[in-house]
Amino acid sequence: MCGIVGFTGNNQAAPILLDGLSKLEYRGYDSAGIAVRNGEAETEVIKEKGKLKVLAEMTNDGKAVKGTCGIGHTRWATHGDPSAVNAHPHSSDDGNVIAVHNGIIENYQEQREKLIKKGYSFKSQTDTEVAVKLIDYYYKKYSNEPIEALSHAMMRIRGSYALCVMFKDYPGEIYCARKDSPMIIGIADDESYVASDVPAILKYTRKVYYIGNMEIAKLEKGNVIFYNIDSEIIEKPLTEIKWDAASAEKGGYEHFMLKEIHEQPKVIRDTVNSVVKDGIVHFDSVTLTDDEIKALDQVYIIACGSAYHVGMDLQYVIESLTSISVRVELASEFRYRDMKLKKNSLAIVISQSGETADSLAALRLAKDKGIKTLGIVNVVGSSIAREADNVFYTLAGPEISVATTKAYSCQLVAGYLLALQFAKTRDEIEDISYTKFLNEINTIPEKVEKILEDKVRLQWYSNKLVNISDAFFIGRGIDYAIGMEGSLKLKEISYIHSEAYAAGELKHGPISLIEDSTVVISVVTQDKLIEKTVSNMVEVKSRGAKVMAVTTVGNYFLEDTAEFVCYIPQIHSLFSGSLSVIPLQLISYYVSIGKGYDVDKPRNLAKSVTVE
Numbered sequence: 001m002c003g004i005v006g007f008t009g010n011n012q013a014a015p016i017l018l019d020g021l022s023k024l025e026y027r028g029y030d031s032a033g034i035a036v037r038n039g040e041a042e043t044e045v046i047k048e049k050g051k052l053k054v055l056a057e058m059t060n061d062g063k064a065v066k067g068t069c070g071i072g073h074t075r076w077a078t079h080g081d082p083s084a085v086n087a088h089p090h091s092s093d094d095g096n097v098i099a100v101h102n103g104i105i106e107n108y109q110e111q112r113e114k115l116i117k118k119g120y121s122f123k124s125q126t127d128t129e130v131a132v133k134l135i136d137y138y139y140k141k142y143s144n145e146p147i148e149a150l151s152h153a154m155m156r157i158r159g160s161y162a163l164c165v166m167f168k169d170y171p172g173e174i175y176c177a178r179k180d181s182p183m184i185i186g187i188a189d190d191e192s193y194v195a196s197d198v199p200a201i202l203k204y205t206r207k208v209y210y211i212g213n214m215e216i217a218k219l220e221k222g223n224v225i226f227y228n229i230d231s232e233i234i235e236k237p238l239t240e241i242k243w244d245a246a247s248a249e250k251g252g253y254e255h256f257m258l259k260e261i262h263e264q265p266k267v268i269r270d271t272v273n274s275v276v277k278d279g280i281v282h283f284d285s286v287t288l289t290d291d292e293i294k295a296l297d298q299v300y301i302i303a304c305g306s307a308y309h310v311g312m313d314l315q316y317v318i319e320s321l322t323s324i325s326v327r328v329e330l331a332s333e334f335r336y337r338d339m340k341l342k343k344n345s346l347a348i349v350i351s352q353s354g355e356t357a358d359s360l361a362a363l364r365l366a367k368d369k370g371i372k373t374l375g376i377v378n379v380v381g382s383s384i385a386r387e388a389d390n391v392f393y394t395l396a397g398p399e400i401s402v403a404t405t406k407a408y409s410c411q412l413v414a415g416y417l418l419a420l421q422f423a424k425t426r427d428e429i430e431d432i433s434y435t436k437f438l439n440e441i442n443t444i445p446e447k448v449e450k451i452l453e454d455k456v457r458l459q460w461y462s463n464k465l466v467n468i469s470d471a472f473f474i475g476r477g478i479d480y481a482i483g484m485e486g487s488l489k490l491k492e493i494s495y496i497h498s499e500a501y502a503a504g505e506l507k508h509g510p511i512s513l514i515e516d517s518t519v520v521i522s523v524v525t526q527d528k529l530i531e532k533t534v535s536n537m538v539e540v541k542s543r544g545a546k547v548m549a550v551t552t553v554g555n556y557f558l559e560d561t562a563e564f565v566c567y568i569p570q571i572h573s574l575f576s577g578s579l580s581v582i583p584l585q586l587i588s589y590y591v592s593i594g595k596g597y598d599v600d601k602p603r604n605l606a607k608s609v610t611v612e
């Protein structure tokens, strides 16, 4: 969602802020702004509605704004429409306090009214301006002391925030405060950075600190001091980010999404190799004991969006390999339901960003209810990774395209490995089958490569879909779970209405929507269910539908029913999802570019959904 960048050092801040913000564009935004300070001089604030290039033009790529300390922001409107006045940074009435903010301040109305009674006035409709003026109020009350001002404001604010603040009396310093909104602090020689996400600062440093919830940081040139809410100094470990800067660039591809689709063989291999050594899965970071795994009788998989679809697939895999029953829950539903969680259960929270507000809240709820938690997370040091009892890191690297592809694929193989290891620990799988399954998982990267070689045919077929208005995805079991992901991919980047149905459900309603030329994409890889799904394909075809199929090499008879068939290599049906999803990713990509859309940054969407 919104993006934050801050810098203090010896170099000019504005070009660094604009560059950093450009690396966060993928998160989604509708206005942008920077505030830059040159020593003791007044702070210059430039903000405007629209894309960053507007800001770049206004400032001659930042060169027209002088100063070595500054903060910048890309805003995704929540309170108040996208406009220059609502854009960040926001300032106190006297310009003493200037800040940018990510998150949502839930009690902003109440605080606003109190501040109005104390003589404050408001220019914007934002919750951020309320936070700025609240900080200003405490700043004046507590003898112009930034840490005191921030900690008192934090005690009054309900909601989530990553705040970066500059105080007029403290040139060259940036003060940060955080609760439930991501923020990292980077450090290099004589330079300090703050950002809401790693790609913004990766070019400048890989040495970072993770600021915790309800903590404050003071950034000076090349130095950071951390404080708790009681204004006491606290120590934090310095961590090194392993992602290299090139992995956050397009690397010759036209779009991040296409690049990330092509990275899948490598990142799946990396994720598998991170835990498989000498033919055995070793989970160093998963500290569940063998006894705990043996006692498990229930797993809850909790996630949002595509990560939820990973859970939908994994439920079949886990239930097939073990005697553990699985429930898959949308985090946004789970958190508000009074579910009776079983005692011997495990909550697996899946999240690329590790910051999705609903998933984080669900994780906390599961912990409060006393059950063990495990995060399958991509972003190192993210909130879910830090708060879960156990973490399995996927090694997808930075995923920039809003529509997930490579992180999804890594989550899926991470889940296969977990399921397999659970089965082994519980003596529910023979050694020979364990090795056979592990070997199958090891073949996924090369098989994904093979599918990618067929992309020209998929592009040709996708061009026929550019002008359709509806699509239906059907399948059974794992194929249904993959259809859900294919459907989401298509709708989110090409704005075509699409729905996924369990093929057996068609007759219970949706078949009435099938008419001449309705597109039905069927996923047909589950040996035991092929005939059943083919019957459903025939049913829709006889009502005029144009049917496409994704199936396994050898099922050539599907060409009798489908007008276009994409074949995936043979694989054990439990793991077919890792292959059948690839053509669906490519189809949505090609349809979106065929329609001329901004495939990496679809409208209204944000990469990391840090508010409810």
Ligand code: F6R
Binding pocket: 304, 305, 306, 307, 308, 350, 351, 352, 353, 354, 355, 356, 359, 402, 403, 404, 488, 489, 492, 607, 608, 609
């Ligand atoms: C769709 C997509 C989203 C995310 C969802 C969860 O392509 O990317 O549906 O899967 O917002 O995000 P994370 O995995 O960061 O929790």
